Amino acid sequence: MNSFLKDRETQIVTKGKNSAEVACEKNSLAGSVSQRACVFCGSRVVLYPIADALHVIHGPVGCASYTWDIRGALSSGPQLHRLSFTTDLKEKDVVFGGEKKLYHSLCELIDKHQPKAAFVFSTCIIGVIGDDVEAVCRQVTREKGIDVIPVMSEGFNGTKKDGYKIACDAISKLVGTDDSYTPSKYSINILGDFNLAGELWILAEYYRKLGVELVSCMTGDGRVAEIRRAHKATLNVVQCSGSMVHLAKDMKEKYGIPFMKVSYFGIEDMSDALYEVARYFKDEEMMEKARTLVRDEISKLLPALQPYRQKLEGKKAAIYVGGAFKAISLVKALRLIGMKTVVVGSQTGNTDDYKLLKELCDDGTIIVDDSNPNELSEFVKLTGANLFIGGVKERPIAHKLGLGFCDHNHERKEALAGYVGMMNFAKEVYASVTSPVWKFIK
């Protein structure tokens, strides 16, 4: 592996060969073609699904252009989050400051759209030119009577993961501001689901069948009013560990709400997510409902998966996704359809995630943190993978290498969560891996 940056060696481990832990949570090396994004990106993707809030991006135009309706987080009601609002800073503003512009923009938008709350994202240069965004937000809050929450997400201020944390802090300012509601004793918040392709709706239905009330989802199909009373729920169920654990910890500290980490991808993890909740509430009836639901779903699903499994048995997969927790579920889900994971990596995994991955994977599997296209294509060639699971920037590389592809990121078009999601996943993987197009190369 002499073609890799030397300083990155510790971030690449082959199970069975090196015993070292995967080094992670480091800043990317300057000059690497990293697949990672920035703090702003992290905050933006977490907050954006809150559909009845205003999201205003304070900075030059680019940051707003690139994040305009790109994630496919579905809302069952308002669609305000899908528009792009920016102060579009110019040279003059950089010199004299953009506070006034921000103030006017906010007033104009709030008058027009009457949002339930507003988030103001600071981009890179805001920190540098010294705009007092917090003061502007306070002023507008006072004048307009809605919460205007500053999100100090300057891009350089850490990694995407730090952006998640900043978003959590912003949400945390809303949580606990409405005490008027009393939910049933079996009530939860879902944290870390963004309702991509309607996945939250699938999960909400499962929990409803168990007799569990969903107080709020943060942030998929999110509403400000629901977030305000989220502290009234009994339990926080957290998916996508990277993005929302910080909020869960915060709510535990402030309101004493315990949390559990779950994943909704694949049969095992999905079923665990239901059992764990039932177990928490210590309600035998609920547990029975969970067992029935799981039994019903699996008895339908397994035979339906069989034909796909037959075709995919022994095929190899490479995984490179944002969060490592998702990667763990994917390894298991791939096993269920007979596929072996030969490369697995993430942009933002932590030491615990990588430990788990190492335990889970077979010998010879390459485990990598913060990879780049050259490395990934090298790994794929080395291991002879047939499928790549990743996001937008990885898709064309995988295709160029003649590999099937499954988007497990913003651009997924089919729900991949839950039992129906497992079925969709199998179909999508099958369709791509066995596509006739691979025969026409050369």
Next chain:
Amino acid sequence: MLLRHTTSNVKERKALTVNPAKTCQPVGAMYAALGVHGCLPHSHGSQGCCSYHRSALTRHYKEPVMAATSSFTEGSSVFGGQANLLQAIDNIFTIYEPDIIAVHSTCLSETIGDDLGQIVKKALDDGKIPEGKHVVQASTPSYVGSHVTGYANMLEAFVKYFAYNTEEKIRQVNLLSGWVEPSDMRELKRIAGLMDIKTVLLPDTSDVLDTPMTGEYKMYPKGGTTVEEIASMGNSMKTVAMGEWGAKSAAVMLDNKCKVPFSLTEVPIGLKATDRFIQELSLAGKISIPEVITEERGRLVDVITDMHQYLYGKRVALFGDPDTLIPLTEFLVDLDMKPVYIVSGTPGKVFDKRMASILSEKVPEAKYKNGPQADMFLMHQWIKEEPVDLLIGNTYGKYISRDEGIPFVRMGFPILDRIGHSYFPTVGYQGAIRILEKMLGVIMDQQDATAPEESFELVM
């Protein structure tokens, strides 16, 4: 109705931009740099910028897009990004082995006052740039201009760095192109080939962002203008620059530095702009226009003749970049259509002047605006005031098209939801036929879908 918030009542906005019809400089610099062979674009700023630009270009082209980043941290934003860029240059030449690194700045590195020229010089002095390798740099602050400005700045940086006048005139014409697709670049070369004129096209993203499937991944595809070609531009007879916004500054640079005179024309979209382009080419190459070109023109005029009854009086709204909007608007007027609303987020005074000269007589009711607050929200408001029959622009137009039921032709950047732009040009006479085909296609599809049974027509 995703855009249910839009009202028809247009109010002067002081500060706010809603649904921008532009993006920021660095993505243009990145696109231009991809059109140079063996070049790795480098974004001197936070990681997110690079990631967003690569994603935007990847979504548009469905091709791998490579670029490196200085990965700014809090420390670099305080102490400057010099250390990051020096380390980056070192790492990039060691691992990714490009011939050229094309560095562009971002709003962050500009605001903290990083001097790219000085940092690159330091890299050179420190021996971080290997023999025969190059680091080109352009200043592209995101708060000035738009993505088109970044494109122009990078082009200018390339000719400034590479082009030399070695006093040996070669029978060659420089083609500096405004921001167009790889398919258009291929078409420009084909046209020059038909005219038997030796040209150098800069940039050239054909065979970079439209590469064939081979089962192999190449970090530096075979396309792109080569270093030798750019160097030779200093010895050419003339430069034909296509586009006030995208190409002019590089042409001026070539004139100043290498004394290669230039003529400024528009991106050859539509009949008249292509006529002017061919004229310029024939003058620059001192060659008469060959029969094959005249025949291509004839075929275009023939299509217009056959279909003009479907085009007459159709009201069109269009948005995008000035270099392409201006000739497109002219073409629509030539087709007897009515381009009534035109919006571009890219600033520049020439826009108003050109639009006035094209529209004031034929379409006096036309509204056009560029620069701040010239966004898609404004365009939508205009449409709500009085509707149009056709909408032309990038993918973001689909919200308006759907809400208002307007036939929609995708042209511009980015196109995130259709293919074709990489492969079928819109420049030249052939390209104009494609524009016609696309416009007529959606207009007639609409007619077919909505016509009452009794007037549903088989022959159109």
